[in-house]
Amino acid sequence: MKPLIVANWKCNPTNLKEAKLLFDSVKKRVKSIRNVEVVICPPFVYLSVLISQNLSSAISFGGQSCFWEEKGAFTGEVSPLMLKNLGVQYVIIGHSERRKYQRETDEMINKKIKAAITERLKPILCIDKLSQIEKDLKGVPLKEFKNLFIAYEPLFAVGSGRPCPQEKAERMRILIQKKLKRRVKIIYGGSVNSQNAQIYIEKAGFQGLLPGGASLKVKEFIKIIRSVSQS
Numbered sequence: 001m002k003p004l005i006v007a008n009w010k011c012n013p014t015n016l017k018e019a020k021l022l023f024d025s026v027k028k029r030v031k032s033i034r035n036v037e038v039v040i041c042p043p044f045v046y047l048s049v050l051i052s053q054n055l056s057s058a059i060s061f062g063g064q065s066c067f068w069e070e071k072g073a074f075t076g077e078v079s080p081l082m083l084k085n086l087g088v089q090y091v092i093i094g095h096s097e098r099r100k101y102q103r104e105t106d107e108m109i110n111k112k113i114k115a116a117i118t119e120r121l122k123p124i125l126c127i128d129k130l131s132q133i134e135k136d137l138k139g140v141p142l143k144e145f146k147n148l149f150i151a152y153e154p155l156f157a158v159g160s161g162r163p164c165p166q167e168k169a170e171r172m173r174i175l176i177q178k179k180l181k182r183r184v185k186i187i188y189g190g191s192v193n194s195q196n197a198q199i200y201i202e203k204a205g206f207q208g209l210l211p212g213g214a215s216l217k218v219k220e221f222i223k224i225i226r227s228v229s230q231s
């Protein structure tokens with residue numbers, strides 16, 4: 001399997017011009033890089049324009065979250081069906097910043113995962129603790145696990161510039177794999193940069209990465225992708 005690199009732009013940039021520029025710069029450079037799948041997760045408001053700017057490119061798109069209902073009286077929400085209809089393929093669910101600032105609970109995350117699966121989106125479930133897996137995936141049929149990614153994102157490493165030590169990350173990857181009987185793909189997120197990206201893939205055995213801050217810096221993000229495509 002090609003490593004999956006998921007760029008989480010979070011709540012950046014603040015205008016469409018910059019979003020288009022960032023996307024275009026990444027798209028041009030990614031064209032020549034093989035053996036890696038790149039997913040860009042911009043804020044919802046830019047998705048539609050960037051998708052239309054992406055014709056014939058190898059980049060896929062992801063949402064940074066989604067609601068659990070398809071449509072209706074849910075002010076401010078974006079449904080998985082809306083994302084699917086735009087041409088989005090992936091969706092990040094349960095990111096630690098949403099658990100913290102939007103007070104998303106495991107129960108809400110579980111509903112979101114199920115709704116995303118119903119729309120054939122590929123969920124990228126972010127967890128910090130092993131115990132979250134059971135609650136977040138409760139009732140998800142085993143046959144759906146093949147389209148699911150778990151992102152191990154230790155809280156202390158997200159946005160802090162303090163990446164998780166390789167051995168600790170690897171131990172957690174093995175525990176997740178054991179718990180889910182090797183059925184899911186596991187990626188790492190938390191202060192990923194061009195210096196440590198290859199270590200998480202080659203040494204710690206992850207199948208992809210979820211860079212946040214580094215995905216907003218074109219040169220650094222491309223270095224991450226290149227280092228992983230060669231590992």
Ligand code: PEP
Nearest residue numbers: 008158159190191212213
């Ligand atoms: C993230 O956005 O999930 C993340 C891990 O951010 P950062 O790479 O900035 O730590």
